[in-house]
Amino acid sequence: MPALTPSALLPAARRLWLAGGRYFWLAAFMGAAIQFSLKTGEHYPFSHFPMYGNPNPRPVDYYFLTDAEGQPLPVVELTGDTAPKLKKRLNTELNEWGFANDTRVKSEIPLDIRAGITKAILDDTVAQSKHRGTPLPDQVQLWRGEIHVGEDGYHETFVKEAEN
């Protein structure tokens, strides 16, 4: 068995240091990136990637556009944005109002305020469709679909949120 002298240990320690150093810096880099992104939140290119972060039994909602008769319209073709983007825009506005007015639950936002916000989103969407040369019909409605889950499976309800 070779003697465990400092000079014999030195090359092994050096090898360990070199290999360990590589992983130490990689771990430090990943740790810093994770910490920074979680602190920064939604500031491109950083994000805390909150999608589907809190699955729960509460109803799940989505939004879509229809004409005056309530017939669905293809959102992407006419606005350039997707149905999820409609929802995200609306949520951003509702959350902003909520934070400014100390209302953390969206369902507690007064109905007239909510109606004003949804109408503004609908108006913006209509303006955007005109800007890109694919105008929506003159009369458009914004609907919210809600998916409920229970013992008997899924069922859906619908609410007309705004119209112009």
Add this chain to the structure above:
Amino acid sequence: MTSLIRETRTYGLKEALLGGTGLRDAGRLEGFFLRLLFAIVVWRSLEFYPAYPGAPKPVGLAAWPALWEWLGWEITRLSDPAFWAQCLTWVKVALCFYVLGYGLPVALPVITLVHVAIRTLNNSQGAAHHGFQMVSLALLTQTLVVWFLALARGWIFVRKKTMPRWAAPGNWTWLWIYTIAIAAASYIISVCSKLDASKGQWLKNSPYVATQIVKTHRQNYYNSLDPQFIQGVAPATPAEADPATDRYRHPIPHSADWLGRHPDFARILFGAGFFLELLVFLAVLDRRAALFFGLGLVSLHGSIAWLMELSFPFNERTVGVFFVNAAGWIILMAKDPAWRPTRKIWLGSIILAAVLLSAHLATAASESTIAHFLDLAHHPAAIIPGLFNLPAAVKWTAVLASQTLLIAAVAVSVRSLFRRRA
């Protein structure tokens, strides 16, 4: 170029090109392929041009008014098609330098800045989109890596010391492994957010993700009114007529229905994805770990696309290039006999790949579960061929070749683990 000529004279061209590639290192030729394929990914991601005239909810760079005031400029200028065309010309030139591996400390910031700026404008509309972040973060990380290396090389040159191997030109290890690290970090961030938002109950509550499957199918339907997202079935009428809502009532996707009725299986399925994301930091260990995690992540994205109709093509492509890294495996196999598959492995790999591909093509039109699994089995091998608009025959030949290579790479990786233990 000087170092390539010097090494070619000293060791020969083969060694100069393949020499740096190892289990934990990326050499000159591997670096070239990584940059070439990633440049195509970056260029493809820039084809998505959101010409928003304003930034009503500024985020990131757009949220620094002092910066824009100082520049005398506005990020919304990118919505001018003529200016955007100019930006793309700069990016094209910078990407050429990037692929060739010259002037990276200048070329990479140009690419990064344009990529981050256009997606920042897109995300400044009050609706965050997470499909391009990984490409931007990879570019940002690569910029930091090449700046660090440029500083280190400058310092070593000034001090007139011998260039150590880690800083030598032709060593692309750091560009490769730090890109893997930032991609891995973004998956771990998602796990941290899940644990935080659900107060540690994500796995327990994961069966409720099935409700989100219904939602994403509905959203996809209203995006385009494509009946495939409502199983091609007209809205169902409930027992009690409700004219206000009947026209919006659609069938529940089979997968959501099944997962909703089998919560324990849903926990296992979603839990597998959760732990894959949590442990992905191990991908930086070496090429084998990167391959295994890369195949897992690409399959995870493929499964999400199948279940939720929600795809992240640029995440998949980034993972495909840097984690799976088929080009790196070919080079390692060509260079080092220890990593070369035996004839038996090659034969087994090509037979398995051919059987899988035949079964996949035979069931391509089917909506059955087995057909989806066969599609999923080709997902990792189809990523790189999918970057090019190839004719079907060429594409499937390339997929067959990629699949054979990946099966052989997995086989030699597993073999190496057992060899080491012995």
